[in-house]
Amino acid sequence: MNGIGVFVCHCGSNIAATVDVKKVVEMAKLEPGVVHAEEYQYMCSEAGQERIAKAIREKNLSGVVVCSCSPRMHETTFRKCAEKAGLNPYMVEIANLREQCSWVHKDINEGTEKAVILTRAAIAKVSLNTSLVAGESGVTKRALVIGGGIAGIQTALDIADAGYEVDIVEKTPSIGGKMAQLDKTFPTLDCSACILTPKMVDAAAHEKINIYSYSEVEKVSGFVGDFTVDIRKKARYVDMNKCTGCGACMEKCPSKKALSEFNSGLSNRPAIYTPFAQAIPNVPVIDPSQCLKLKNDKCGLCARVCQAGAIDYKQEDEIVTRKYGAIVVATGFEVIKLDNYDEYAYSQSKDVITSLELERIMNAAGPTKGHLERLSDGKAPKNIVFIQCVGSRCADNKGKSYCSKICCMYTAKHAILIRDKYPDVNVTVFYIDVRTPGKNFDEFYRRAVEEYGVNYVKGQVGKVTPEPNGKLTVHGVDLLDNKQLKVEADMVVLAAAIEPSPEVRSIATMLTASIDTNNFITEAHPKLRPVESPTAGVFLSGVCQGPKDIPETVSQAGAAAVKVIGLLAKDKLLTNPCTAKADELLCNGCSACANVCPYGAISYEDKLINDHGIKKTHRVAVVNSALCQGCGACTVACPSGVMDLQGFSNRQIIAEVDAICR
Amino acid sequence: MSTANSKTAAAKIAEISGTNPLKCMKCGKCSASCPAFEKMDIKPHQFVSYVVNEDIEALAKSESLWYCLSCFACVERCPRDVKPGKIVDAARQTVVRQKGGNYLSANEIPALIDDDVPQQLLVSAFRKFRR
Amino acid sequence: MKYSYYPGCTLRTKAKDLDTYARKSAEVLGFELEEIENWQCCGGVYPLSSDEIATKLSSVRALNEAKVKGQQLVTLCSACYHVLKRVNDDMQNVEDIRVKANNYMKLDEPYEGETQVLHFLEVLRDTIGFDELKKKVVKPLTGKKIGAYYGCLLLRPGEILGFDNPENPTIIEDFIRALGAEPVIYPYRNECCGGYISLKAKDLSAKMCDNIMDSASGFGADMLITACPLCQYNLTKNSKATVPVYYFTEILAEALGVKGEEE
Structure with missing residues (x-):
């Protein structure tokens, strides 16, 4: 080991405000093996990287420690920088002085002390690092899109238009999703079906797109570029090849x-x-x-x-196994169950409905053929009350903590459509805040108030009581007037919160993609990588990532497609060299490692081993580095301690711990 | 008006109510649900703001303290876990705990009751209106 | 089956019916209410402030009595149920209250919320079962249209009381059905009657009671039943309406054929 360089980043004031960076540099210089240490305002900037490169070249550094933000943020940046300067990229270690130190401490003395310790640990580790070389793996030039709503359809179309094959797996009998259920779309009020169905037809007709409807993803294995997926085609009892769709x-x-x-x-x-x-x-x-x-x-x-003889009562579920290079999750949303909101009488009165139910009532193909009528008695309503934020923005155990984002706009849309078609109907909207960021959105809401005379009242409703005469009383409050209100209504429409589709949990588990406490899939970076999951090769499209409206969904769908295309365009992918490896001399082939490996990457071979001149054949563990994801489960399971993760060897980890405890 | 005293009093109310008034998002569901709303000079949702703004003197003088029914409709329905009823009750407690803070005296009772009044009414009223 | 029984102040005096009919019915249904010794008034309202300790002690005493006997504690009055259950929840979950209350009490063994508090209706629903109750009915209340009046104290806060769905309860309706009558569901059945406010602001209570009674009779109720003496008083005294209000135990005893025994 000819010398380690330590580079301490201020990260503006992010680190420097709670860590004495100069002290960290001083202390680093005292560590064995360190021949260079310096600090700089932004180590990730071009100038900062040049400092690292210069030191590597001039001082012939054998290892580099960058004390900066989380390795999730800039490890790749600094590895590339080292590689350009002629150092093996795996000779770089990151000491996380930001997320794990400066951001969580207030006191500069405490922060500095911890920073020094973290730096010491990284130095101890890097002095045991060895040069690693990334391998290569192939890319299957086909993408899987899970979910056939507008998000999935748009992603599939964009990928297919670039010339790659795409399969859409949709759990219901038809693609189209929630958008197919909508009557009109805000803020332009164009008919939802009129803009969606051509896209559905395009998807179905596209030679590169294959739709598995009434199907579900059953099993996923493999990794970026090389996923193997089992798709369950549920028994339709109708032969798709014979059916003519006559009805x-x-x-x-x-x-x-x-x-x-x-x-x-x-x-x-x-x-x-x-x-x-x-x-x-x-x-x-x-x-x-x-x-x-x-x-x-x-x-x-x-x-x-059936003239075509397509009915087949004996049909059974079928499992199709397909290979994919990339997977896009586009599983969408559901409206929450309203069991926790009985004060709004949803379960007690047929005339209390959700906004999605109103979409169907207003749609010409809906249950009332597009006539606005009460579900209880078919009468035309004279007074309609909308209640916003039902189950959104809650801090209790009943609702969702987030704003569902689409409700303010679709309620304004419903209010406008009703007032336009039925000018005699009075519309009251009880709101907490009206949230309309978006192009032409606030103008749309203002039109509801100014042109269509919709009565917006600030204040959440307390209760809805059905009355003996069949009407409903809405017990509300006007907070700006400081008055309690009792509004007579013929119909009450609840803007119920939306939540990710329930199957997203099992899909996320299959994909080893993480989900947050609300079951939204976590993005790799909330700002800079919003359409990628932290799991390589898994991308996000639509509401599975967070509440969004149609224009946003379509934008994100396109963005996810671009990421997929970027991946599929490559012939080879570099693999992570930090994989597990057994010491053949000491391994006794006990199978403990294979039993815990989640990727099926470990097998056994009888090998001729030359142990100091004594040759014998014995069973040893062999890791398939293409399958190994470097999780490290085998290294802890190995009873003889001979399984090691390259780049995170037992010796390196112990050296870090020793350095921290010193 | 926020003073050193009112700051302490506001903190005390927040403490013994066991709720965090800062979680309030001003939705007004409490005031929409309150059956005593008409009788209240400071409305349930305003109670929360008064504590946040440390305007305790006004709260202590408020008629609302004596009209809250502890029916827990606001407690049940508050979507932000602020539970205004508990804040009203805490404010009431700080008043009756002071000398001369009682709202009910034993002497008034005979004029207020009839033969059928259940004991429950008297013990409840005594608990709520007196130290 | 033997339960510890906490009658509460009003059931000894103005609400004797609530108590008497419950005991008679329990006998027919095969369980016994064993009154705990030296019980003291629960105070009628649960002391909400987290620093109120002394006002919770009478409840802790009753709860501990039941614990010592190894019995569940049954109450009939909504207010007693409310107070006992919430104090019990404090003793289980609020360390500060638990420690301070036990410091006062100096029991042989500290009380930590071990007792299960049950309302008489919960015994009927969960232990006897409404189907079994139905079999024991000898004089079904056929043709009667009865509105359940829950009020506040049995239901809210639902998180702690766990008695029934606080916004759309069903237990008393199921009870009414078991007795052969027709339950009338009306949206004001969980609205407040005014409670203790009727002492100083009768007008407010009157307005609230009128809303309740109008809603109930509007939906066709011939009578209301309740578990709370104060609700019974307010609805009967403060409302202009004339719908009769009975204790639920009275119609239970009637259906079980034990109401008129002493008459």
């Missing part, structure tokens, strides 16, 4: 009591159904919980009327 089966089906998912449960659908008329694919599925034939072997009417 005769749906008409004749005698079991018509199931609630239509597409109409938010406000109408019924047959046991054999497509969710909506413009479904893609236009091939129905049989709901086995409703089908008389599948339940009691009676009926069979659909098979008899």
Whole structure:
């Protein structure tokens, strides 16, 4: 080891305000092996990097310690810098003086003391580092998109247009997602179906796009560039190759009591159904919980009327295994259950509905054919009250902590549409704050007030009481007037919070992607890498990452596609050389490591071992470095301590601990 | 008016109420739910602001202290876990604990009751209106 | 089955019916209410301030009595239930209150919230079961349209009381059904009657009681039932409406055929 250089970053005042950087430099100089130490305002800047490169060249450094922010932020930056200057990039260590030190301490003495210790540990580690060389792995030129809503469709189209194959896996019988359920879209009020269905058709017709509808991702293995995914194609009981989509089966089906998912449960659908008329694919599925034939072997009417002979009651689920280079999560959202908000009488009155249910009521293809009417008695409402923030912005155990973001705008949209079509209907909106950032958004909300005379009242509603005469009383408050209000309503519409689709948890687990406390998938960096998951090769599109409206979703979908294209365009990917390795001389082939390996990267071979001239054959662990992700589980499981993670060897870790305890 | 005394008093109210008034987002669900709203000079949602602003003198004089029913509608529905009812009660406590702070005296009782009044009414009122 | 029983002040005096009919019904249903010795008034309202200790001690005494006997503690009055359950929650979860209360009490063994507090209705629902209760009914209240009046104290705060869904409760409706009558669901059944405010501001209580009664009769209730003596008093005395208000135990005893025994 000819010499270690230590570079302490001020990070502006981020580090320097609570760490005496000059003291850290002084103390570093006293450490064994250190031949150079300096501090600089922004080590990651071009000038800062040049300082490191210069020192490497001039002092012929064998190892570098950068005392800066988290390695998640700039480890790659400094490794590249070292490599350019002629040093193996794995001879660089980061001491995290920002997230793990300056940001969590207030007292400069404490901060400095800890910074010195962290620096000492990194120096101890780097003096045991060895040069590592990254390997290479191939890239499967196909992407998987999980979820076929507007996010998934747009991502798939953008990837396919660049010439790469894409599979969309959609759990319901048709692509289209929540946007297909919407009537109009804000702030332009164009018809949702009119702008979505052409995209659905484009996706279906695209030669590079393959849609697995009524299918779910079952298992994921592999890694960036080389994922292997099992897709469960649920039994449709209809042969997709034979079905012509004539719809005769749906008409004749005698079991018509199931609630239509597409109409938010406000109408019924047959046991054999497509969710909506413009479904893609236009091939129905049989709901086995409703089908008389599948339940009691009676009926069979659909098979008899099907001219194409497409009905197949014996069909079973099928597992398809496909390889992908990249995976995009686009699993979308659901409206929360309103069980915690019985004060708003959602479960007690048919005339208290969610905004998504109102979308269906206002839609020409909806349960009331687009007529605004009460679900209890079919009468036209005269007074409609909207309640905002139901289950959003909560700090209790009942609701979500976040703002659902889309509700202010869609409520303004509903209010405008109602006042436009039914000028006699009075519309009152109870709001806490009106949040309308976005192009032409606030102007849209103001139009609701100024042009359409929508009555906006500041104050959350306390309770909604059904009255004996069939009307509803909304017990509210006008905070600006400091008056309690009792508003008579024929219909109450709740802007219920949205939450990530429930299956996102299991999908995130399969992908080893992390999720936050609200089940939104965590992005690699909230500002600079918003469409990437921290897991390489996994990308995010739409509401699975956080609440967003259609324009934002489409933007993010395109951004995710660009990231996927960037990945698929490569022929080879560099692999992480920090993989596990067994000491063949000492390994006794006990299998403890293979049992804990989550990636199936460890196998065993009988090897001829030359132990100081004594040759014998014995069983030893062999790590497939292409599969190994460097998690280190095997190194702790190994009873003989002979499994080591390169770059994080047991000796290096112990040296760090020793340095900290010194 | 915030003074050194009112600062201490505000801190005391926050402490014994066991809630954090800073969590309030001014949604007004408490005031929308309050059955005694009309009788209150300082409304439930305002109570929270008065404590935050340390305007304790006004709170101590407020009629609202004697109209809160402890029905817990605001406590149940507060989406921010501020539970204004507990703040009103804490303010009331700080008043009745002071000399001359009682709102009810035993002498008034005969004129206020009839033969059917349950004991529960008297013990509850004594607990709420007196030290 | 034997339960420790905490009657509370009003059940010895103005609300004797609530108590008497409960005991008679319990006998028919096969459980016994064993009154705890030397119980003291719970205070009627739960002392909300976190530094109130002395006002919680009478509850702690009762809770500890039940603990020593190894019994669950049953109450009938909504207020007693509310106070006992919340003090018990403090003794379980609030260290400061637990330590200070035990310092006062100097018990052989510190009380740490071990006793389970039950409302009589919870015994009917969870131990006897409403289906079983239905089988024991000899005079079903067929044709009667009864509104359950819950009030505040049984339900809120739901987080601590855990009695039923505080915004849309069902236990008393299920009880009414078990007795053969028809429950009338009306949205004011969990609104406040005014409670102790009726001492100094009767007008406010009157307005609130009118809202409750109007809503109940609007939805077709012939009568209301309640578990709280103060609710019973306020609804009966303060409202203009004439819908009769009974204790739930009275209609229970009636349906079980034990109401008129002494008459």
